[in-house]
Amino acid sequence: xxxxxxxxxxxxxxxxxxxxxxxxxxxxxxxxxxxxxxxxxxxxxxxxxxxxxxxxxxxxxxxxxxxxxxxxxxxxxxxxxxxxxxxxxxxxxxxxxxxxxxxxxxxxxxxxxxxxxxxxxxxxxxxxxxxxxxxxxxxxxxxxxxxxxxxxxxxxxxxxxxxxxxxxxxxxxxxxxxxxxxxxxxxxxxxxxxxxxxxxxxxxxxxxxxxxxxxxxxxxxxxxx
Amino acid sequence: xxxxxxxxxxxxxxxxxxxxxxxxxxxxxxxxxxxxxxxxxxxxxxxxxxxxxxxxxxxxxxxxxxxxxxxxxxxxxxxxxxxxxx
Numbered sequence: 001x002x003x004x005x006x007x008x009x010x011x012x013x014x015x016x017x018x019x020x021x022x023x024x025x026x027x028x029x030x031x032x033x034x035x036x037x038x039x040x041x042x043x044x045x046x047x048x049x050x051x052x053x054x055x056x057x058x059x060x061x062x063x064x065x066x067x068x069x070x071x072x073x074x075x076x077x078x079x080x081x082x083x084x085x086x087x088x089x090x091x092x093x094x095x096x097x098x099x100x101x102x103x104x105x106x107x108x109x110x111x112x113x114x115x116x117x118x119x120x121x122x123x124x125x126x127x128x129x130x131x132x133x134x135x136x137x138x139x140x141x142x143x144x145x146x147x148x149x150x151x152x153x154x155x156x157x158x159x160x161x162x163x164x165x166x167x168x169x170x171x172x173x174x175x176x177x178x179x180x181x182x183x184x185x186x187x188x189x190x191x192x193x194x195x196x197x198x199x200x201x202x203x204x205x206x207x208x209x210x211x212x213x214x215x216x217x218x219x220x221x222x223x224x225x
Numbered sequence: 226x227x228x229x230x231x232x233x234x235x236x237x238x239x240x241x242x243x244x245x246x247x248x249x250x251x252x253x254x255x256x257x258x259x260x261x262x263x264x265x266x267x268x269x270x271x272x273x274x275x276x277x278x279x280x281x282x283x284x285x286x287x288x289x290x291x292x293x294x295x296x297x298x299x300x301x302x303x304x305x306x307x308x309x310x311x
Contacts, residue, residue: 104237151260151274152260
């Protein structure tokens with residue numbers, strides 16, 4: 001039996017739009033068969049992103065005021081409504097050919113969520129899915145949000161896990177367009193202080209088990225990122 | 226020869242799928258693998274690609290319309306003589 005191999009790449013702290021350019025490049029290369037599947041990790045500078053189902057109606061402050069607070073507002077091509085990304089949050093974006101994994105898109109999303117649920121158990125946090133909603137929830141509060149796009153059978157975007165972001169920034173939007181949704185983080189749940197690198201490595205273990213893949217680090221210099 | 230452009234099977238399980246926008250018009254030339262329509266569900270943006278190089282013969286689902294898996298949403302014509310696959 002052939003072992004499926006893929007790569008991971010950590011862009012560190014980066015502007016959302018700059019990271020998306022890299023993601024699109026890798027998507028194009030994946031489509032052309034020049035690279036394997038790859039998981040991109042990043043910690044974004046503060047940004048509010050509006051997905052294909054979203055509108056500015058779910059912004060609770062003007063874009064001008066948000067910009068003054070150092071928070072950019074960006075439209076993007078992922079599914080879903082509006083969300084916030086910022087320091088202390090790990091954004092995980094697999095560029096994955098789901099056909100090669102024999103997955104339908106919803107199966108893929110459920111596995112992605114399950115990877116995070118299994119990851120949370122490392123820190124003695126019980127994450128769950130909620131019927132009719134996506135993402136991962138802890139005690140009725142959302143800790144990880146999902147939003148993806150799929151082109152040519154290959155995924156873009158993914159899941160964002162709150163480790164220790166400034167949760168007050170979620171108060172500038174109606175997260176996911178759902179009123180009364182509360183957001184939480186690992187820090188808020190009083191787990192020991194976690195570094196994003198540690199969470200990334202723990203996630204990779206869980207993802208590899210669930211997707212039955214061997215994941216190696218991509219060489220940043222060779223890739224020219 | 227005419228080809229049916231369908232809502233892809235990999236979207237199976239998604240609750241409500243709607244055509245968000247067409248990225249082409251009737252009469253446009255499209256290339257194999259080119260995204261010609263964007264559909265969306267609650268959390269997923271799905272780009273639907275042309276199966277062939279050809280001309281957009283007809284568009285069969287309107288923007289905002291709810292569609293289902295395997296539904297034919299457009300006809301792409303290769304412009305070649307031969308058996309019609311429809």
